[in-house]
Amino acid sequence: MVEVIIDYDRCVRCLECVDVCPTDAIIAENGKPIVKDSNLCIACLSCSYVCRADAIIHRDIHIEKRFVVNVKIEEKIKKFF
Numbered sequence: 001m002v003e004v005i006i007d008y009d010r011c012v013r014c015l016e017c018v019d020v021c022p023t024d025a026i027i028a029e030n031g032k033p034i035v036k037d038s039n040l041c042i043a044c045l046s047c048s049y050v051c052r053a054d055a056i057i058h059r060d061i062h063i064e065k066r067f068v069v070n071v072k073i074e075e076k077i078k079k080f081f
């Protein structure tokens with residue numbers, strides 16, 4: 001399971017992560033994104049890719065397991081390790 005965490009100190013409430021999440025693991029509530037259910041996350045990292053504030057963390061994602069195939073996204077999430 002991938003644990004999805006939103007850092008509300010960084011989040012600017014643009015809700016782009018909600019728009020791109022294909023499984024509704026992240027939804028909008030009262031104008032801010034919330035993690036509805038981390039079990040729904042398929043680790044596509046689309047939300048991290050669009051997040052202008054670098055506010056989304058996916059704990060337990062490991063690049064070496066090849067969850068990530070997009071080089072730009074790999075560079076973006078390396079800071080989590």
Ligand code: SF4
Pocket residue numbers: 006010011012013014015016017018033047050051052053054055056
């Ligand atoms: S994309 Fe990032 S800044 Fe925008 S609502 Fe989602 S977590 Fe917040």
Ligand code: SF4
Pocket residue numbers: 004020021022023024025026040041042043044045046047048058
């Ligand atoms: S990694 Fe993909 S499935 Fe998981 S929360 Fe982000 S957009 Fe949704």
